[in-house]
Amino acid sequence: MQRISQIELGLMFVLFNFSTAAGFLIGPLANSAGFQGWLTVLIAHIGGLLIAYISVRVAKQRPDEFIIHYGKEAVGKWLNxxxxxxxxxxxxxxxxxxxxxxxxxxxxxxxxxTPSWVIAGTLGLVITIAVRSGIEAIFRCAAGFFFVVFSTAAIVPFLVGKELNFQSGIALLTNVNLGDVFQTSYPFIPWYGEMFLVLFIFPFIAKPEKTNRTLLWSSIITLLFFEVFYMLCILLFDEPLMAQFTYPILEMLRFIRIGDFLENLDPIVVAIWIAGLFIKISILLYMALFISSQLFQLKDSRPLSLSFGAIMVGLSMHSVKNLVELNYFIMHSWVNFAYFIECSPLLYWGIFVIKKYYLLNDKGNLR
Structure with a gap:
């Protein structure tokens, strides 16, 4: 059963968190937090780790069983x-x-x-094939992609360093408003709280007692890389201009030129970054497929993979009309829904703790 090593779990979560954060969160973060965005991300990471810690605590109640099955002992069959x-x-x-x-x-x-549905359908088909291959294949793929993605990410700061305005770096400290930092952190915590998915795959993980440590070091690596890229962008463009960009890192990459033969590195870096997104979407779709197959008590979930892939593409194309609506939805409506979902394992944990407490008391009274 235990088929995922702690190293594979950690490397996957580094890609999982960094892929969307670096690509899609830097713009909204600069718009809402500005120079104190580095502190906002730190608070968001801590909040995400707390959410993940709760999930691990629940999973350790029955480390060899899936929450899908034993959860009914806490909240009842129908609520579970x-x-x-x-x-x-x-x-x-x-x-x-x-x-x-x-x-x-x-x-x-x-x-x-190119029509959006063509790109979404093509990506969806590739992701469906990965999901059909199983969770082991996805995690092995993540471990392989990690070294390619982060070796590339580690080179970028050295290539863009000469373009930075270091004089504005003092604003990273002087523009900090502790009264606003928790408010600006609120929409970003759920993106790191997505690590709570470890609750549903806990029996697959080898040496589960080390999971908290793995989540911690993977979050630290993600945080370091994200902070570096955020500071590079804000020192390059300054706060007002950076807030206007939809994809600040892409604009930063376009400043990099290596000789006359390679004027822009952005197509190469973007192609590598897409691999991280591929891993994240594959894991998320696998989780939906796995939960459904367990509820239906299916021995093999692969026959449902194509159907779930089609549903994912349909939701992708018809949930919102354009990018503006999507960003507004993510920063407002989705956030509250995500908090409810990601913090809900606290209910399971609380009931298990209460039951254990009363069980110990009953044993003490019998003595």
Missing amino acids: LIMMIIYGFFFIHLSGVVLRQATDFLVQIYLPS
């Missing part, structure tokens, strides 16, 4: 069933949201004459 359906919807909906972000990015920047 409803919660699992909601979890499944959350994961497939989120996979559709991230797919839509990737599709809009490719259409807007590189393929303006």
Whole structure:
């Protein structure tokens, strides 16, 4: 059963968190937090780790069983069933949201004459094939992509360093308003709280007692890389200009020129970054498929993979009309829904703790 090593789990979560944060969150973060965005991201990471910690605590109640089955002992059969359906919807909906972000990015920047449904359908088909291959294949793929993605990310700061305005760096400290930092952090915590999905795959993980440590070091690596890229962007463009960009990192990459033979690195870096998005969407879609197959007590979930992939593409194309609506939805409506879903394992944990407390008391009274 334990088929995912702690190293594979950690590397996957680094890609999982960094792929969307670097591509789609830097613009909204600069718009809402400005120079104190580095502190906002730090608070968001801490909040995400707390959410993940709660999920791990729940999973450790029965480390060899899936929450889909033993959850009914905490909240009852029917409430557990409803919660699992909601979890499944959350994961497939989120996979559709991230797919839509990737599709809009490719259409807007590189393929303006290509219909969105063609790109979404093509990506969806590749992701469906990955999901059909199983969770082991996705995690092995993530471990391989990690070294390619982050070796490229580590080179970028050295290539863009000479363009930076270091004089404005003092604003990273002087423009901090502690009264606003928690308010600006609120919309970003759920993006890192997505690590709560470890609750549903806990029996697949080898040496589960080390999971908290793995989540911690993977979050630290993600945080370091994201902070570096955020500071590079804000020192390059300054706060007002950076807030106007939809994809600040892409604009930063266009400043990089290596000789006359390679004027822009952005197509190469973007192609590598898309691999990280591929991993994230695959994991999210697999979670929806896995929960559904467990609810239906199916031994093999592969026959449902194509159907779930089609649902994901449909949600991606028809949830919102354009990128403006999508960004507004993510920063406002989706946030509250995500908090409800990601913090709901606290209910399971609380009931298990209460039951354990009363059980110990009963044993003490019998003695």
